[in-house]
Amino acid sequence: MYFPIYRPRRLRADANIRRMVRETALTVDDFIMPLFVCPGEGVRKPISSMPGNCQLSVDELVKEAESLKKLGIPAIILFGIPESKDELGTGAYADDGIIQQALRALKAEVSDLLLITDVCLCEYTSHGHCGVIENGRVNNDKTLELLAKEAVSHAAAGADMVAPSDMMDGRVGFIREALDREGFDQISLMAYSVKYASAFYGPFREAAESPPQFGDRKSYQMDPANTREALREASLDIEEGADIIMVKPALPYLDILHALKEEFDHPLAAYNVSGEFAMIKAAAEKGWIDGETAMLEALLSIKRAGADMILTYFAKEAAEILG
Numbered sequence: 001m002y003f004p005i006y007r008p009r010r011l012r013a014d015a016n017i018r019r020m021v022r023e024t025a026l027t028v029d030d031f032i033m034p035l036f037v038c039p040g041e042g043v044r045k046p047i048s049s050m051p052g053n054c055q056l057s058v059d060e061l062v063k064e065a066e067s068l069k070k071l072g073i074p075a076i077i078l079f080g081i082p083e084s085k086d087e088l089g090t091g092a093y094a095d096d097g098i099i100q101q102a103l104r105a106l107k108a109e110v111s112d113l114l115l116i117t118d119v120c121l122c123e124y125t126s127h128g129h130c131g132v133i134e135n136g137r138v139n140n141d142k143t144l145e146l147l148a149k150e151a152v153s154h155a156a157a158g159a160d161m162v163a164p165s166d167m168m169d170g171r172v173g174f175i176r177e178a179l180d181r182e183g184f185d186q187i188s189l190m191a192y193s194v195k196y197a198s199a200f201y202g203p204f205r206e207a208a209e210s211p212p213q214f215g216d217r218k219s220y221q222m223d224p225a226n227t228r229e230a231l232r233e234a235s236l237d238i239e240e241g242a243d244i245i246m247v248k249p250a251l252p253y254l255d256i257l258h259a260l261k262e263e264f265d266h267p268l269a270a271y272n273v274s275g276e277f278a279m280i281k282a283a284a285e286k287g288w289i290d291g292e293t294a295m296l297e298a299l300l301s302i303k304r305a306g307a308d309m310i311l312t313y314f315a316k317e318a319a320e321i322l323g
């Protein structure tokens with residue numbers, strides 16, 4: 001009778017041996033927490049499709065940032081909900097815009113936390129698209145001008161890193177040049193290089209009040225069917241000066257994450273998006289899965305696939321567990 005000489009179960013026998021052979025470690029260093037900032041004072045408005053997450057006014061944001069820092073989370077990424085929206089998304093690059101106010105307050109009151117800003121127009125435009133609309137379509141090159149203004153104004157208000165998420169062609173180089181020209185050569189750039197037109201952004205669009213008012217984002221965000229295009233997008237962003245490249249969403253695109261890890265040496269981020277978060281929360285609420293274990297397993301899988309860092313709404317919860 002055949003009997004195995006090598007028995008894999010020997011290395012699974014108890015917790016200590018499992019710790020010794022574990023190949024991937026999830027730590028609090030891996031996390032970037034997304035936060036939504038809104039006008040007002042003392043506002044903590046829960047986002048129903050993202051349990052535990054709130055739209056925060058600047059004063060509440062400062063408190064939240066402080067508690068994230070205490071947990072050891074190295075960075076936050078900010079999304080703004082402006083007082084009002086218009087055709088050209090002027091709130092995105094206004095001196096007293098919501099993100100600019102938030103950055104100044106955070107810089108003054110919270111030390112030693114890396115501040116990233118999402119650079120995009122969709123939260124600020126009345127039509128909800130990520131750029132300037134002309135003849136019913138997003139005009140790429142006119143949008144670049146506004147994105148560069150937005151990035152520069154974030155840097156001037158105190159951002160340490162800007163993260164363009166709009167998916168316009170050439171925006172990384174355009175923003176990099178504008179930052180350098182204005183004296184912000186030390187501000188780093190994390191590019192949403194590979195961002196798919198995904199159904200998993202649904203809850204975010206509720207949180208940021210930013211669904212497109214007509215059509216969809218398929219003429220600028222990527223087709224979920226494409227891998228080689230992902231490699232082209234990432235290499236363009238690297239050529240244009242991106243410091244960090246990103247894949248978004250994460251869980252349905254672990255193959256893409258892995259492909260980028262194999263192909264490029266740049267630090268690689270993954271965005272575990274709102275819909276991925278909501279699915280786990282909803283199933284856990286129903287008692288269909290163990291939410292905590294599922295969360296840690298999902299985050300670990302993103303790390304294992306190749307992510308050096310993870311933008312995730314689980315950051316706080318996971319940090320509390322990982323210590």
Ligand code: PBG
Nearest residue numbers: 120122165200201204273274275
């Ligand atoms: C802005 C932006 C979006 C997300 C991050 N930046 C929304 C979108 O492109 O529709 C989604 C994040 C998430 O779902 O958690 N363009």
